[in-house]
Amino acid sequence: MRLSPPQPYNNDSYAELQIFDAFRSVEMSDAICFNSLHLVSHREKKMSEIDFVLVCSKGIFVFEVKGGRVFQKNGKWYSRSNQKSHSIENPFNQARSALFSLVDSLKLEKILSPHVPIGYGVLLPNTVSSGTSVEYDASMLGSKTALKGFSSWLENFIQFWVNKVKAPTTLSSEEITKIANYLRPNSLVSDKLLSSFEHLNALQQQVITAFEYGKRVICDGAAGTGKTLLVEVIAKECVSVDKKLLVLCESKWLKGRLKTRLNRTNVVVATIDSLQVDSRRAFISQYDVVIVDEAQDLYRLDKINLLEQYINGGLEKGKWIFFQDLANQSGFFLSPETEAIEKIKKSSDVSLSLDTAYRYSRTTLNFISGLLGKDKLPTKKVNGPEVELFSADDGDAERKNIETIIYKVLSLGYKHSDITLLSINPFIESVVSQLPKSIRTSVIQVDDFNVRTFPLGGISFSQLEHFKGLENKVVILIDFSKKCLDNTPKAYVAMTRASERLIIAWTSDEQPTDINVSQTTEDSVLDETFETSLVPEWKEVLETTFLEEECETFIAQNLSPPICGYELIVDEMVVSDAELAWPKANLCIFIDDTERKDIEKFKSEGWRCYQTPLTDDELDEISKITSTL
Known part of the structure; x- marks a missing residue:
């Protein structure tokens, strides 16, 4: 709602x-x-x-x-x-x-x-x-x-x-x-169905609201924060059919995907390279509304100046919204020009940010942060499988790794269409072209036409540069070497395409030596079921606590259940209370609005105290202390 x-x-x-x-x-x-x-x-x-x-x-x-x-x-x-x-x-x-x-x-x-x-x-x-x-x-x-x-x-x-x-x-x-x-006057600026926005979070709704009130918006967000989702919502629900709408991006593959999902007579979906041809075919010289996805890829003065010619009123007076990930993905194709960035900033009315990732788990975010040095985002998915890393001594071992990975993923219940093989190389130069025929025949190369119905009927293969803005449940990075890490934006994009499982198959003798690499053994993480049988005490805690995601992390680590709403009694009087407590370990967790004086009362009695939101280090500390109970 x-x-x-x-x-x-x-x-x-x-x-x-x-x-x-x-x-x-x-x-x-x-x-x-x-x-x-x-x-x-x-x-x-x-x-x-x-x-x-x-x-x-x-x-x-x-x-x-x-x-x-x-x-x-x-x-x-x-x-x-x-x-x-x-x-x-x-x-x-x-x-x-x-x-x-x-x-x-x-x-x-x-x-x-x-x-x-x-x-x-x-x-x-x-x-x-x-x-x-x-x-x-x-x-x-x-x-x-x-x-x-x-x-x-x-x-x-x-x-x-x-x-x-x-x-x-x-x-x-x-x-x-x-x-x-x-x-509340103007609380609904149109009579469109409110259900169109019921699945958006507060910051996403703020972006929608700013756009509906005629603001020129720059929306910044990391991968998985819902930028492309907002592109579709705005195009479908916030632009009337009598307005000529341009949806612009850099990737031909993303263009094909958006073109299928935004199949309306008033909408033109184009790349910056196809803008002139697509506009001429639609008999449109200027657009009433412009939405740009992956805008960081377009920040070159020649591209921005070309785009401005097609905006009714230009950048300063036209109606537009730019979605970008300037911090993580700029430089994927070419380095952005400062003059182009400043021109967009100067013409905008408001800059908003999306700060919650929905695509991947905290586990994956921690891996990316550790490997690439990227800032950690809050994520709606706390728990998730470890990122799987596979090494190889030679080409045969590399091919065997990929074959083993695919079979194990399928054995976990995933469909062929849930799996994407992602490479920096084209198909003919990729190790996937050398896989056994029994697997190769199940692989479909993604192109700018079949991407419209993605995910495909089989295991998909795509070059990384074409997979921006797309995702799949399981992503297996192949042909991956130390050289891939030299281009941080490309490595970041590659590692943020998986919504459930990210697996990296390093090329032979090319994996970084400072990374703990998994071997293709029988006790691989891929064999885990990640199912936990809850004891009654944990069920009771989950029914009453507000720290559900933290508790799910503790459950996954088989920790003993805490007491929810624990009251600290001193001299037969209740002097304070904590949201979660393990009395045997003198350890407790407070929710974020707890006053400092109430926490100090626990500390004065020798308790180890934590307050949400918890950092990853704090979660690790709590796990280590309570695991011995």
């Missing part, structure tokens, strides 16, 4: 930030969720603020968020945090009064039918359970446990309120847009 604003407001409520992320992860078409919506007209107050308002096809729903450990005592509500309890308003009363004040305003504007379901709920992201009460139904309360399966909880919550209406009616896309723009 879409959120307004696309990023949370800066406030001191960590609980609201948690709920913001929870709503952002929900897949719901025709939906928009507002954070911190102000109500000028309120039944009981001069002015009020609603924490979250959800407008979707099934109705309108209001949510009150309370942080800390919330509980009731003698009919009053309290929240406990930082080892102190303080009284709070009844959150259900707050949510209910806010809902009816909101409904009053919508009815006054005559934009809400009486049969549209409405409802309210309370979200307590730091409370495991607040008990039951006759004052509210259990479906109306979302606790810490519910947050772990928030989409399912939200679905049940909505259905609870829908069931209360005799003949419920749904809201159309147009009605949602009308209500949304009344609640």
Whole structure:
């Protein structure tokens, strides 16, 4: 779903930030969720603020968020945090009064039918359970446990309120847009389906929002952060069919891929070399909108000047967005010219960055960082198989390695189409052309035509220079030597094409001596299943902790389960609490919003303390200490 604003407001409520992320992860078409919506007209107050308002096809729903450990005592509500309890308003009363004040305003504007379901709920992201009460139904309360399966909880919550209406009616896309723009003007700049953006993260949505508001945007992001995905989303959902759109890139192969995925009459997909011919064939002299993918490959003055001729209004007044990876991939073809980079910067309105990788695991990122010296990105995939390295003493051993790798990958359940052989050489000069016929007949060379239906029906082979912007589940780097590492951008691109497994088959006698190289033995990492049987204690931890990805790392290393929500007791009093703790090792982990004084209380009692986000070194330390328990 879409959120307004696309990023949370800066406030001191960590609980609201948690709920913001929870709503952002929900897949719901025709939906928009507002954070911190102000109500000028309120039944009981001069002015009020609603924490979250959800407008979707099934109705309108209001949510009150309370942080800390919330509980009731003698009919009053309290929240406990930082080892102190303080009284709070009844959150259900707050949510209910806010809902009816909101409904009053919508009815006054005559934009809400009486049969549209409405409802309210309370979200307590730091409370495991607040008990039951006759004052509210259990479906109306979302606790810490519910947050772990928030989409399912939200679905049940909505259905609870829908069931209360005799003949419920749904809201159309147009009605949602009308209500949304009344609640927060210009929150929806068009009536397009909101489902188009439900899978984007906050930074990706920020890029979309900037583009929709007419900004000239430079979007920078490393490999795997979703740049090409945004190219497709913007082209399909943010540019009307009456506007002439140019999608430009350097690679013919990427051009072919995008041309198939953006098959619309108003779209021309071209490389800088084919721009003049493709535009002439489409009878277009200038474009209303221009999207450039892999822009770092085009930063030469002659190329930029040529492109500017085709932009309606030029670079300074035209509508455009450039996607680039200047830090890692510039210099793949030719070194970018400073004058070209500065010309684009000077003409842009805003520069945004994507900082989360989705394609590969932390394991792969660590390998790339160690080998190439690249900065580490956060990644949504924490766990993953080790990068496999295979050495060879001669050409025969090299060919045998590749043959063995392919058979082992297939034995893990991967299909032929999941595998790409990637080389710096053309097919005829590659070792793959010397493989046994039984394997060679399964290999299909990628070209600028069949790339449109990639992945192909068999094992694919591609030269590295043509595979920019593409990926596959398993990538086997072949013909790989020390010389490949001399061109860091090319090595970086090569090692970031795999979404699941990266395997490197070094050429004979060419692997770097300072890298730990795996041999083709029976206990290869390729034989691991990476499945862990969870003990009940770990299952309980995963149901309640917010450090799920860190816990998955610990589980993969067969560590003993910690205590979640551990309370430190001194002189029979609770003086602090930690998110995860191993009391036998006097080791604990705190979430990132924990105050320093609360951590110091553990330290004063001799505990070893860590606070998220954890570095790789810290994860290693924790693993070593707790592995002996």
